[in-house]
Amino acid sequence: MTHRPFSETAAHLHAVYGALMKEQRLWGDDYLDGLQLIAKTCGEALGARCSIWCYSDSRVELRCQSLYADGQVLARPKGPVFKQAEHTEYLNGLQDLRVLAADQALADARLASFADYLRSNASVALMDAAIRTEGQVAGFIRWERQEPGHQ
Numbered sequence: 001m002t003h004r005p006f007s008e009t010a011a012h013l014h015a016v017y018g019a020l021m022k023e024q025r026l027w028g029d030d031y032l033d034g035l036q037l038i039a040k041t042c043g044e045a046l047g048a049r050c051s052i053w054c055y056s057d058s059r060v061e062l063r064c065q066s067l068y069a070d071g072q073v074l075a076r077p078k079g080p081v082f083k084q085a086e087h088t089e090y091l092n093g094l095q096d097l098r099v100l101a102a103d104q105a106l107a108d109a110r111l112a113s114f115a116d117y118l119r120s121n122a123s124v125a126l127m128d129a130a131i132r133t134e135g136q137v138a139g140f141i142r143w144e145r146q147e148p149g150h151q
Contacts, residue, residue, distance in 0.1 A: 005103045005125070013129075018047040021031075035066035036073045038131055038141070043068035046143050049121070053082065054131070054139035060084050062091075080117055087113045094130050095137050101127040122147040 020026060020041055026034045035052050043050030046095045049069045053062040064081040084091060090113055094100060102108035105118050105126040118126070125145040130137045 005101075012045065013042070016042060032066065032075045035043065036068075036075055039066040039068040040073045042141060042143065046127075048143040048145050049123075051142045051144075052131070053142060055084075055137075061123045065139075082114075082117075089113070091137070094128060094140060097130075099127065118144075 016084055020038060023037060023041075025037050028034065039050045039052050042055050049067070051067045051069075052065050055062055061084060063117065064077055064079050065075070067077045067079075090110060093110060100110060103113055103125050105111055106115060108126075111126065114126075117123075121144060123144040127143045128140045131139045131141060135143050
């Protein structure tokens with residue numbers, strides 16, 4: 001399957017977001033159900049692994065709140081925790097960039113602090129979009145394309 005580079009997907013995602021905003025489940029009382037819907041819809045739209053990462057209340061770390069991979073959605077999956085102190089330059093950059101697309105993730109200097117994570121997930125391309133609340137980055141949604149055959 002041939003994929004569009006992540007850097008060329010903005011118009012497609014805009015349409016997907018528009019459709020998501022009309023979903024009643026997104027506006028319900030179940031926070032995790034809404035995140036699962038977002039991860040699944042966005043992952044399917046780009047044919048990629050999709051995860052949603054949110055800051056802790058203390059803003060010292062980010063944890064995955066929802067993951068869509070291999071046709072399944074998981075709420076609060078076990079996995080890495082991204083420490084603000086280890087990814088400061090990247091996370092501060094996301095405040096300004098809003099979207100970061102890297103069609104060759106391991107070769108992109110902006111993602112150097114995520115190298116171990118990228119290798120362990122066989123991620124070859126990545127796109128992150130900031131999630132904002134009251135003007136501040138509250139987390140990000142991440143799409144990853146993986147090496148063929150990786151589970």
